[in-house]
Amino acid sequence: MKLAHSLLWLAACVCVGAYSALAEQPREPAVFSGPQAGERLRSFEAVLVYGERAGKTVDVIQLSQNRPTMLIVVNGSNRPAARLSRILMNFAEMRGAKLFAAVVYLDGDQSAATEQLQRAVSWWKVAGPVGVSVDGADGPGGYGFNRNVNVTVLVASEGRVTANFALKQPSETDAPKILKQVVSLVGGRVPGAAETTWLSFPTAKPAGAKYRSASADVEFRSLMCDLLAARDADSAARAARSIEAYAAKQDRRRDALKNAANMMLEGRARPVTRQHPARRHLARWKQAK
Numbered sequence: 001m002k003l004a005h006s007l008l009w010l011a012a013c014v015c016v017g018a019y020s021a022l023a024e025q026p027r028e029p030a031v032f033s034g035p036q037a038g039e040r041l042r043s044f045e046a047v048l049v050y051g052e053r054a055g056k057t058v059d060v061i062q063l064s065q066n067r068p069t070m071l072i073v074v075n076g077s078n079r080p081a082a083r084l085s086r087i088l089m090n091f092a093e094m095r096g097a098k099l100f101a102a103v104v105y106l107d108g109d110q111s112a113a114t115e116q117l118q119r120a121v122s123w124w125k126v127a128g129p130v131g132v133s134v135d136g137a138d139g140p141g142g143y144g145f146n147r148n149v150n151v152t153v154l155v156a157s158e159g160r161v162t163a164n165f166a167l168k169q170p171s172e173t174d175a176p177k178i179l180k181q182v183v184s185l186v187g188g189r190v191p192g193a194a195e196t197t198w199l200s201f202p203t204a205k206p207a208g209a210k211y212r213s214a215s216a217d218v219e220f221r222s223l224m225c226d227l228l229a230a231r232d233a234d235s236a237a238r239a240a241r242s243i244e245a246y247a248a249k250q251d252r253r254r255d256a257l258k259n260a261a262n263m264m265l266e267g268r269a270r271p272v273t274r275q276h277p278a279r280r281h282l283a284r285w286k287q288a289k
Helices: 002-024 079-094 112-119 172-186 195-202 218-228 233-247 250-264 267-273 278-285
Strands: 044-049 057-059 069-074 098-105 130-133 151-157 161-165
Touching: 044 098, 069 079, 069 218, 079 098, 079 151, 079 172, 079 195, 079 218, 112 130, 130 151, 151 172, 161 172, 172 195, 195 218, 195 250, 218 250, 233 250, 233 278, 250 267, 250 278
Parallel strands: 069 098, 098 130
Antiparallel strands: 044 057, 044 130, 069 151, 151 161
16 A cells, blocks of 8 residues: 555656646747738838739739738748648639739849749749749848748738738648638638648649649639538539539530549548548549540
């Protein structure tokens, strides 16, 4: 009995000691980059990289015309940053006139950054404005961007920041928490894992590239998101019928549907559709001739 009491006392001491050690560990300090909630967005000039206005200098804050805004500021090109940016920008395009979104790249060498973005069209080319800041690696004075932060996402309403996300190591898993703030301003739903994967696919690629890219058709993208948001067989079937009706009208839409099915059943998308209600429809479209 005395031995049992001694063992219990020893175990309690170990637990208390371990808890104390954890409690004493310093918390990682909060990371800040860019204007915080409540602060006003100031002028932010960038040279556009893609589209008809490539090479033109614009003020992205003026382009927003005081609409709800999502500004993605990138300090260093890499796959995770590009993938997160595509998700956010492809989502924004589906919101139409309700939401303005833009990507601005920070770099001390504007010409080199522009050339890099032009080469990496599959990474960075999206429908919304993508540009390189005219103010170098720090961005415009007064914004206070942190050079140790890879991606800073600013969500704003009526010209004032409502949410700030400073991401040292961005990931597509950051998209839902960012888009939750966007949805609170413009409505809609926050994408789940399958939708996020779909939105992450490039919609542009260099001529002759053998890898797949998703259709840039916004209506088709939205219909696919409805399918991938389905939680049961009935809702998946309804969404699938809407997609099929849309695709039946043009050959290029039918091709886009087969391509999308292949993309969502292969590679990194496979795990998120393995048990998904949409899988049987995707498999059927993949086999279509």
